[in-house]
Amino acid sequence: MYIAEAFKYRYDFWRYVIGTLLVFVGVVIGQIPLGIAVFLERGMEIAEMTEGELMQVLDSNFTFFLILLTFAAGLGVLLLVVKLLHNQPVKSITTSRKKVDWGRVWFGFGLVAAFTIIVTLIEYSVNPEDFLVNFQPVPFAILVGIAIIMIPLQTSFEEYLFRGYFMQGLGTLVKNRWVPLIITSVCFGGLHFFNPEVTQMGNLIMIYYIGTGFLLGIMTLMDEGMELALGFHAGNNLTAALLVTADWTAFQTESIFKDISDPTAGIDVLVPVFIIYPLFLFIMAKKYGWSDWKNKLFGRVEKPETIKLSEES
Template structure:
């Protein structure tokens, strides 16, 4: 079969948001070869750049190295856009929402909620357990130089990943099944796979893998449930900006200065063999995205913005 069934579960009046979101893929051309080619192009552009560009050149300095390395995410973003528009012949917005325009206020609310959750259930417990593990960055000037670039590039990086995983791949797998639990599980696994090359795996593989699978699952489920990618985009940007701007740690995949310097991380401590801390770390890893999902759907004021057309 060389083409997905365009008549499977057509969108009709009264169907759930999940159907609206997945059905946006039907606005374009959906031959199987187009998805194979699209995935190949996107991954080749992203990983090909990483192969061509040297990992680090000391003479350029940390900021230039960071900009050169993370330029790959700008190419990643552009590759997704071009694949959707040229190969699939549909609008870029169809990866995000079926509504007329993006809900920037909803995204701002989602960003803020996830940021607060990161503080309450990640940074604060670490400080209460060991205040000496956190300190103000002694090189504040270096951090301030990085800051404007982090505020621009990190959201591009996270949005690119959301467009590819919770947008392109989630809608593609929607042609194969409409079981949103199955789709979310598959998406969580797919999201985890490229992250296995991150340094966190060497420190505490179990915690890291659970983190990526759970985050990918919850963001996919949230996207299907709401019928829009906006809340996942907001959460992912908030998560990564919290790490890069507020509290980074040694061994993190983000080699950038942050406001606070931490001498350890949940992953590192878990790797030391503390079973209790490992369990707490895993629970925290699960708790933050799950609480985010619950808050975004249970607070009436947020529901009002979410349901706006």
């Protein structure tokens, strides 16, 4: 069982509290280069600026890199925390399998990437007036280089933090699966509350973010590992960054298209969560033979007998 992997190592809950604080410090340190760049350019504090304003102060690709560098720093600190504070190998916070299944990572990546590309092209063909062709070869090539390297670090940080570190830590504390699933999904969605999309489209968009958290959490629990979630999250963010940008999105990039429509949150928020996401889970369930949904999503998390015996002795 994936969550029970943590029982094999140092799983005292105080370690997770300290580890979370250290990761937060790592993220703050990761923001320093962006703050320095903005200060040198304009002498303004980064806290006073929106991401759109940052893009106007600095080159958009450079700003994109510096924003993602924050997540890369957080990932580095998190992996050190897992290794040094919990004495836990990265493999065991990634999967319960004997080794990481990269085939699953690529399947999750390819599934959402193909879907996003197809849907974007359909939207462009149906409503071309909502898009500008934003493609510029040199800036786009630079964006591709940055995105391929940095976006997987950004998405891996979020996955290792929520579906890995927090899910295992909460699971060993409460000894069940449904509490970690709910808490990590809601917290993951809440992390996006200050995104410019929420300001533009209203709080209804939070259904999408929290729903995405549940999707990734269900993938992890049903598959007893994070590989599908790691690939899916990276594929989603990478294709989004390369295909479409807008003045009101968190990532404003040198993408192929620019959405100039007036964004509203309505049925387009509910369809992915209640129709598309269940379809993704159905495809994965068929491919990987998922079963025993009730136990894997709501069952107890038991400490392995071998660990119990060693502790008693």
